[in-house]
Amino acid sequence: DQQVKQNSPSLSVQEGRISILNCDYTNSMFDYFLWYKKYPAEGPTFLISISSIKDKNEDGRFTVFLNKSAKHLSLHIVPSQPGDSAVYFCAASCNSSMNYGGSQGNLIFGKGTKLSVKP
Amino acid sequence: EAGVAQSPRYKIIEKRQSVAFWCNPISGHATLYWYQQILGQGPKLLIQFQNNGVVDDSQLPKDRFSAERLKGVDSTLKIQPAKLEDSAVYLCASRGQGYEQYFGPGTRLTVT
Numbered sequence: 001d002q003q004v005k006q007n008s009p010s011l012s013v014q015e016g017r018i019s020i021l022n023c024d025y026t027n028s029m030f031d032y033f034l035w036y037k038k039y040p041a042e043g044p045t046f047l048i049s050i051s052s053i054k055d056k057n058e059d060g061r062f063t064v065f066l067n068k069s070a071k072h073l074s075l076h077i078v079p080s081q082p083g084d085s086a087v088y089f090c091a092a093s094c095n096s097s098m099n100y101g102g103s104q105g106n107l108i109f110g111k112g113t114k115l116s117v118k119p
Numbered sequence: 120e121a122g123v124a125q126s127p128r129y130k131i132i133e134k135r136q137s138v139a140f141w142c143n144p145i146s147g148h149a150t151l152y153w154y155q156q157i158l159g160q161g162p163k164l165l166i167q168f169q170n171n172g173v174v175d176d177s178q179l180p181k182d183r184f185s186a187e188r189l190k191g192v193d194s195t196l197k198i199q200p201a202k203l204e205d206s207a208v209y210l211c212a213s214r215g216q217g218y219e220q221y222f223g224p225g226t227r228l229t230v231t
Contacts, residue, residue, distance in 0.1 A: 004161075032218045034218070034219060036222075041224070041227075042224055042225075043123070043125075043210055043212075043222035043223050043224045043225045044162065044210070044222045045222070046219045046220070046221060046222075049218065049219060089161050089162075091161075093218060095218060103167060103174060103175035103177075105150070105167075105214070105218065106152075106164050106167060106175060107162075107164070107220060109161030109162050109163070110161050111159065111160055111161050112160075112161055
């Protein structure tokens with residue numbers, strides 16, 4: 001059973017426009033969410049994160065939104081650039097609940113969304 | 120600050136052979152992880168170390184996989200004997216005080 005889902009395998013966007021990548025989760029005990037970017041033949045690179053006590057976190061062109069009631073988060077990239085073309089992974093972890101069935105702090109990843117930004 | 124180092128970057132072996140991967144985490148990071156990433160999937164945790172102790176190895180196939188972190192710094196992951204389904208990228212990550220994990224470049228293993 002997938003606890004973190006990225007339902008769009010791919011997304012194509014024109015340079016300069018907004019890219020919106022979506023992620024859904026099922027475990028309400030997750031309290032920290034992260035986005036990673038991965039280029040071919042490289043390891044995932046940490047991009048941005050958000051705690052469950054917030055609903056928005058912004059870092060330059062990247063903004064992550066969290067909707068806890070819907071168990072949904074999204075990554076917005078504005079404006080999109082060709083160098084943003086990569087696979088983006090959403091990840092979630094539980095760091096504080098004593099009732100969490102898994103190991104605290106461990107990341108559960110989605111399957112990734114391949115973003116292509118066309119010039 | 121140097122990142123997570125891994126070697127080798129690529130390895131091709133035949134099934135039933137053994138293979139070992141090496142990881143050197145970011146200096147000062149006490150927590151180290153090994154992940155397996157199969158093509159088209161997200162990374163899946165194999166084992167977590169805190170210093171030189173195992174915190175979570177519930178998803179490690181212990182009949183063929185083993186890992187150690189003897190001095191609380193470098194770590195090795197071994198597969199013996201390898202199966203075709205072990206073909207994947209093996210990622211090492213480390214974590215400091217925050218919740219973010221930082222990944223190495225990975226080792227791409229092909230089992231023929």
